[in-house]
Amino acid sequence: xxxxxxxxxxxxxxxxxxxxxxxxxxxxxxxxxxxxxxxxxxxxxxxxxxxxxxxxxxxxxxxxxxxxxxxxxxxxxxxxxxxxxxxxxxxxxxxxxxxxxxxxxxxxxxxxxxxxxxxxxxxxxxxxxxxxxxxxxxxxxxxxxxxxxxxxxxxxxxxxxxxxxxxxxxxxxxxxxxxxxxxxxxxxxxxxxxxxxxxxxxxxxxxxxxxxxxxxxxxxxxxxxxxxxxxxxxxxxxxxxxxxxxxxxxxxxxxxxxxxxxxxxxxxxxxxxxxxxxxxxxxxxxxxxxxxxxxxxxxxxxxxxxxxxxxxxxxxxxxxxxxxxxxxxxxxxxxxxxxxxxxxxxxxxxxxxxxxxxxxxxxxxxxxxxxxxxxxxxxxxxxxxxxxxxxxxxxxxxxxxxxx
Numbered sequence: 001x002x003x004x005x006x007x008x009x010x011x012x013x014x015x016x017x018x019x020x021x022x023x024x025x026x027x028x029x030x031x032x033x034x035x036x037x038x039x040x041x042x043x044x045x046x047x048x049x050x051x052x053x054x055x056x057x058x059x060x061x062x063x064x065x066x067x068x069x070x071x072x073x074x075x076x077x078x079x080x081x082x083x084x085x086x087x088x089x090x091x092x093x094x095x096x097x098x099x100x101x102x103x104x105x106x107x108x109x110x111x112x113x114x115x116x117x118x119x120x121x122x123x124x125x126x127x128x129x130x131x132x133x134x135x136x137x138x139x140x141x142x143x144x145x146x147x148x149x150x151x152x153x154x155x156x157x158x159x160x161x162x163x164x165x166x167x168x169x170x171x172x173x174x175x176x177x178x179x180x181x182x183x184x185x186x187x188x189x190x191x192x193x194x195x196x197x198x199x200x201x202x203x204x205x206x207x208x209x210x211x212x213x214x215x216x217x218x219x220x221x222x223x224x225x226x227x228x229x230x231x232x233x234x235x236x237x238x239x240x241x242x243x244x245x246x247x248x249x250x251x252x253x254x255x256x257x258x259x260x261x262x263x264x265x266x267x268x269x270x271x272x273x274x275x276x277x278x279x280x281x282x283x284x285x286x287x288x289x290x291x292x293x294x295x296x297x298x299x300x301x302x303x304x305x306x307x308x309x310x311x312x313x314x315x316x317x318x319x320x321x322x323x324x325x326x327x328x329x330x331x332x333x334x335x336x337x338x339x340x341x342x343x344x345x346x347x348x349x350x351x352x353x354x355x356x357x358x359x360x361x362x363x364x365x366x367x368x369x370x371x372x373x374x375x376x377x378x379x380x381x382x383x384x385x386x387x388x389x390x391x392x393x394x395x396x397x398x399x400x401x402x403x404x
Contacts, residue, residue, distance in 0.1 A: 053404045055392040056336050059383050062318050062376070064353050064360040065310040072243025074263070074294065074303040076233035079213070082107060084223040085201040088114075093219055093230075098300075101206045101232070108217070108229045110202040115195060122192040129185045136181060140174040147171045210234040213301055238295025241272060243307045247281035250288050252311045259292060260361075263305040270297045272307075321352065321375035323389040334390040335383070340403045342390060347382030 088110035095101055150167045153159035214231035217223060241261050245253060255277060261270045272292040281288040292307065323333045332346040353360035355374040383389075390397050 050401050051404050052342075052393065052396050052401050054390050054394075054397055056388045056403070057320050057323065057391045059317060059319050059379065059385060059387050059389060061315045061385055062360065063313055064316045064318070064351075064378075066312040066314040067308050067310050067351055068246070068249070069306045069308050070243045070245050071304065071306055072241055072261075074297075074299045074301055074305065075240050075242055076210075076213075076235075076237065076301045077240055077295075078208075078210075078234040078237040079301070080207065080232045080234065081228050082204050082207075082230050082232060083226055083228045084110070084204075085225055086110070086198055087222070087224050088112075088202060090217050090219050090221045090223060090229075093215060093217075095212050097212055097215060099212050100235075101210060101212055103206050103208050105206050106203055107206055107212065107232065108204040110204075110223070112199060112202040115198050115202065118195045119192065119199075122188060122195060126185065126188045126192055129181060129188055133178065133181045133185060136174060136178050140171070140178060143167065143171050143174055204229060206232060208234040209236060211301070233301045238293065239297065239299060239301065240275075241270075241292040241294050241305060241307060242289060243292075244282075244285065244287035244289050245307075245309065247286045247288055249309065249311060250277075250281055253277055253290060253309060257309075259310075260308040261292060261294065261305050262308070263299060263303050265303055266299070268297075268299070270294055270299070272297075316350070317379045317383065317385060318353070318376040319347075319379050319383065319389060320391050321377055322391045323394075324349075324377065325394055333383070334394065334397050336388040336390060336403060342397055342399065342401050342403065344399045345382055348380040350378030350380045352377045 090108060091111045092106070092109035094106055094109075101107065147167045150159050150164050154161070154164040210233050212230060213233050216228045216230060223229065253274065255274055257274045259272055259274060261272050262268070263270070272294050274290050275293045276291040278288040278290070290307075319333060325332055325334070330346055331349055332344055334342045335345045336342055353376050355376060360376070390403075
């Protein structure tokens with residue numbers, strides 16, 4: 001009986017296990033079928049969709065300026081390269097690049113030891129010649145007085161011809177010696193003045209108020225005459241923005257044209273006027289140079305920028321900058337379909353404009369980092385005319401949600 005009961009109990013347990021496994025496999029299938037039937041009868045997806053309230057805008061084509069951008073740099077209107085006028089070792093460069101220097105302040109100092117030694121030697125020579133001149137002049141005065149007395153006596157017959165000839169010869173010799181010493185003194189004085197003047201050459205000073213923009217030598221270097229030492233930009237004379245423009249625009253760009261200049265390092269856009277244009281292009285680079293007056297901009301020399309030149313107008317597909325979203329360096333928008341559902345889409349942008357009462361004005365900064373109202377960006381790829389994009393509450397919008 002025990003064996004029989006044990007066998008029956010084991011068979012019953014196996015039947016219950018098989019029934020439990022069958023239920024576990026059938027229940028998920030039933031749930032899936034029920035969900036599918038619910039969706040087929042117009043039911044919404046359960047727990048996968050939420051509604052968001054946000055504003056939308058329609059992507060349209062607008063007439064905007066056809067612009068071209070060219071790189072360039074800010075430079076001072078008066079930029080001077082100061083060079084050495086005599087050989088020597090660089091003793092001192094008291095200022096660093098970018099320092100503001102007032103007129104007359106030292107920029108580069110050369111070693112003047114040899115010059116000062118030469119000056120001391122010439123001063124001693126000049127003093128020695130001066131002492132000799134004083135001694136000869138005193139003797140000459142004595143001989144001249146003697147000559148006058150002998151001549152009077154000679155004329156009266158009281159002095160011999162030999163005495164008169166001797167004093168006359170001595171007087172002439174002293175005159176010749178004095179003349180030679182005077183010439184030697186003048187020569188030493190000229191050399192002394194020349195060497196003293198070299199002291200001005202060992203101290204290169206600022207010719208005007210300005211800024212040190214470049215150093216070509218370091219302390220301790222030996223320089224030769226004509227070697228460039230520093231570059232100095234004079235302030236107060238204004239600044240240019242210099243750029244090279246493609247030669248295809250040489251007939252369309254002329255002095256007086258208004259342009260926009262963007263300097264990314266300071267995130268500034270400057271309105272300027274083209275002042276000068278080269279009459280012909282460079283045969284190597286196929287560009288011609290232009291100068292824009294930006295004297296009132298306050299930009300430092302050397303800053304990199306881009307000049308925007310408008311030569312025509314064109315139809316561009318524009319999207320509001322408020323619709324742009326940056327995801328790890330990838331730019332995209334949330335597009336709204338016919339069922340008011342939102343989808344993320346990657347797009348490629350072109351130039352950026354700000355809408356004003358006078359039309360579209362170019363903006364040369366990144367609209368994702370510097371928001372300005374009425375800002376529109378050109379869509380190069382990713383969208384077409386008439387599509388709608390979300391322009392508000394972007395932090396609440398996500399893929400697959402529905403707009404109220």
